[in-house]
Amino acid sequence: MADHSQQLATFGANDDFWLFGYGSLIWKPPPHFDVRVEGFIEGYVRRFWQASEDHRGTPEAPGRVVTLIDRAHWETLTDHHEPTERVWGAAYHIPREKVAEVREYLDIREINGYSIQFTPFIPSSDPTTPIQTLVYIGLPSNPQFLGPQDPDALAAHILKSRGPSGENREYLFQLEEALRGLGEGSGDAHITDLVARCRAIEARGVVKGVEEKGVGEGLHTVGSTDEQEEVEK
Template structure:
């Protein structure tokens, strides 16, 4: 039966992944579903001082920006509340938790409220928009404790393609970074 539920049922909540949470699930989950949120778009506008770059040379990672009329597809995970300790640490570099409605695409519940991590303008790691070639050069040359910034981008682009999700911002950066690094798609 389809319906609407709260983001919390006792000690559980839904978390929406739109970036590395799509392909790097390093936490226990109770359930998963393909999901979508409306009015938000992925952008490589957030700095990464702790994973894909360093404090002296931050990499570029995703955040969501408000974009009326846009739909962002990702993966929703049902988790126990204790998982938020891990997620808060993982998303600590300028991200805040938001609660937004999600459309569940392959689940018995059609809509629910979920937790989403968003880094907004004004946070200490914010890099903001830049010309696409500048962002590609930045990503192609950045590296941090979690590895090359380009690997984050490529793994995300591949995960989106596997889900038949078209994201021109991600795909254009992926093409340009691969070209800069002499890699094929």
């Protein structure tokens, strides 16, 4: 714990603050970054197992967003999907003079169950030179972590969920599109399967729109400036 606390306090002091994004940060970068690098991390599994009460859902009707599960812990669980060997995403370098501001911004945006961890990031352009990155993860011990879910039920839940940052389905669909743009082999079978299930449900017209009772009521829709501040992982 002491080592982690020290790393939290000193990370970025040598102009080496790198942030890894594996969810909406891929297409919604943090403020003040000056370098964006595409690549992947290993030893984790990305899953839509984190409840979202503040962006893609509400406290009364939480949506679903991605988190990372340590591979060793994932192997103790019963999952409907096989894991990918790598979790693709984007790493952002924050200049030293902006680190405090960005850290404050990220800490505020990640209060809904996420905690700071550190992991090596492997740039696709130079796999021989890993970069130590900070990453926000919804650990299994946090109250928003939901664990394994039936894929059809999860897809249906995503389709009906909505929060201040928009429809939950947009988050899923944009994530799949963003991952495809990262390079060969950058897809995620869990994400692709959920998209296919959502499309199938939509085609059948099974799930009602977000106007159904208890979903989307009393929401404040953020503007474009505020929406840029959405940081989910």
